[in-house]
Amino acid sequence: MTPLRQTWQVYLRGARTLRRQPAYLGMTIVQPLIWLLMFGALFRAVSRIPGFHGSYVDFLTPGVVMMLAVFSAGWTGMGFVEDINAGVMDRMLASPVWRGALNAGTVAYGAFTVVIQTVLIVLLALGLGADFRGGVVGVLVLILAAALLGAIFASLSNCIGLLARQRESVIGAVTFVQLPLTFLSAALMQPSLLPGWIRAAARFNPVNWAVEAARSAAMQRADWGLVAGRVGLLVALLLLAALLATRAFAAYQRSL
């Protein structure tokens, strides 16, 4: 009970910050809309490539969702960096609070942001005429996959924040991984049109797992075996990332 309560309280702290910073809230909302519109316009011609099937908005929506999930949850570790600089982290660590809750609460908040953004993208995509063949269930799977992916990167970001304690390191890590992970996946391009080595690399890429699960469940006739497999991989990676972040507190304390 206590770990859950504490996780919830840490989550609330993050959520309050979002509510109190309207500019940040506005960016959180506007960003996904710009991305979908921009990518949609930029890559519209892709659907004319021989071998590409279906509408590009249908295809692109899960890709943009996952790209944004990595990007927006990736900043989660900035909160820890600021807590460390402000003395808040030491105060929390001198209390008997469960370390896992400090990570899980901020990760939950990061994932919550991703969920809001995903819902906005889905609504916009509907407006652009996207066809969610998987219906409500399919969209829920899309949201789940995005939340899991966001949670993984939020946790890893916390890890970096605790170990490196510098904003620059978190910024560097996010910008370093985001584009390669997006391009080494079927986020923006149909798998059959990807070069062989990218297709091979994509098999180990969590962004690709999330894209495949979401695309299958929400946009196509769902292959539930594939969806379950990919979601399972995401859950497993999330547990690993959460474990790493929780252990990073001990590493941080060793350096004090």
Added chain:
Amino acid sequence: MPPAIEASALSKTYPGPVVALAGVELTIARGTIFALLGPNGAGKSTTVRVLCTLTRPDRGSAQVAGVDVLADPVSARRVIGVVGQKHGADLEATGRENLVLQGEFYGIVGRGLKQRVEESLDRFGLAAAADRQAKTYSGGMQRRLDIAMGLLHRPRVLFLDEPTTGLDPEARVALWREIERLAAEERMTILLTTHYMDEADRLASELAIIDRGQIVARGAPEQLKSELQGDGIQIELAESENANAGAALARLDGIREVELDGRTLRARARDGGAAIPSVLATLERHGIKATAVTVARPSLDDVYLRHAGRAFQAEQPELEEASA
């Protein structure tokens, strides 16, 4: 009953290598205000970090309120309150939100928590500002919030790491009163670190001077001062080339511990006022001009000078003690 704090042979070296603690021994009786005094980089904060389970020493052992902080840090965290050097409060959150979250961290929930938060806000004069973001608070109010948070779970030992650093003189005195009130009302043990002599002198019933990772002196402030036996005499010389001035003074009856530090000549005498005429006469006989003479009752600065072997103010370039 075990002492409130007992530490023995605490050693810690940071990569560099920088020796932060070189065998700190500390015993602090229950219900006292104990000051750990020393310049930046002396090991004050590292000692506190070890005692409040934030970091581990390379060697040594420590118990707080009878709990072994190395073997059982989680239990230790329940009985201590920590107010760090930097603001522990989340400045984006309100005072009330900070207190509630802090209570939850200690497993205090529901109506009990609500009541405690209200009491705490009243007690520290924050009730009117309870629902304002802490970043709108004055320095003194922020510090009071930090302390309110450190006390919310009613710890048995409270650590105050440089509580008045950065406060204006008025807020400083107000905080001193608050700390005195706490010690009197709660009968709590308070370990306070400071680099202000007057702060230690006013608040602490006992203090230890830490220098280069070791405790170099300890005792009640009065006791440490009386150990110096006599007044301090400080003479500012017109010129610095006066190597024989010290030697001449040292030969005088009743004058001890003569030290020359640039143009400043320091010495001790049992009765400083009475010694001045003969001191000045001696200097004149040697053709040495004095520009100013002061006689002072022993202060903690003198105690520090005696034990650390150098004046407190004239420190070498400060070592960054906070590692973050």
